Amino acid sequence: MFTRILVAIDGSESAKKAFEESIYLAQKCSSKLDLVHVVSCELGGDSATTFELIDELKTKAEKMLDEYKTLAAKNNVSIEIMVIQGDPAQVIIELAKTKKHDLIIMGTRGKSAFQELLIGSVSQKVMHHASCPVMVIR
Numbered sequence: 396m397f398t399r400i401l402v403a404i405d406g407s408e409s410a411k412k413a414f415e416e417s418i419y420l421a422q423k424c425s426s427k428l429d430l431v432h433v434v435s436c437e438l439g440g441d442s443a444t445t446f447e448l449i450d451e452l453k454t455k456a457e458k459m460l461d462e463y464k465t466l467a468a469k470n471n472v473s474i475e476i477m478v479i480q481g482d483p484a485q486v487i488i489e490l491a492k493t494k495k496h497d498l499i500i501m502g503t504r505g506k507s508a509f510q511e512l513l514i515g516s517v518s519q520k521v522m523h524h525a526s527c528p529v530m531v532i533r
């Protein structure tokens with residue numbers, strides 16, 4: 396059970412909590428973790444400035460996920476990191492399906508400023524459409 400876990404990381408405190416829980420679960424179940432950050436394609440356009448900005452966001456995300464990788468290694472948890480461009484919920488749902496994850500772990504909230512919402516739109520969409528169980532950490 397829970398041998399391959401997908402953890403969605405957006406740089407928020409909520410996702411950090413989700414990561415911490417995933418480490419705990421991975422230790423208990425000897426799971427392999429895949430960490431993903433999606434660089435949102437809301438940044439439309441095809442100007443050089445857009446491409447530069449996307450590159451910058453990808454580099455920043457890789458650095459952030461590298462730090463998580465180090466933390467996982469310290470806890471003897473096997474981990475892979477991925478930075479993908481696209482619609483966050485769609486990428487998470489597709490990835491879990493193609494890579495046959497048996498659990499997705501994510502935060503209730505993300506980096507958005509709309510704090511009055513109980514749950515963010517990415518978590519909500521993944522919960523509705525994922526092909527495997529979803530654990531939403533608060």
Ligand code: ATP
Pocket residue numbers: 403404405407409410413431432433434435483500501502503504505506507508509514515516517518519
């Ligand atoms: P919204 O984005 O709907 O305005 P929000 O930012 O508060 O609200 P979500 O974006 O749904 O809430 O974030 C909830 C969780 O979804 C995060 O804790 C994280 O686990 C995951 N998530 C959100 N965006 C991304 C992303 N770009 N890449 C990877 N995971 C993400």
Ligand code: MG
Pocket residue numbers: 405505506507515517
């Ligand atoms: Mg968000």
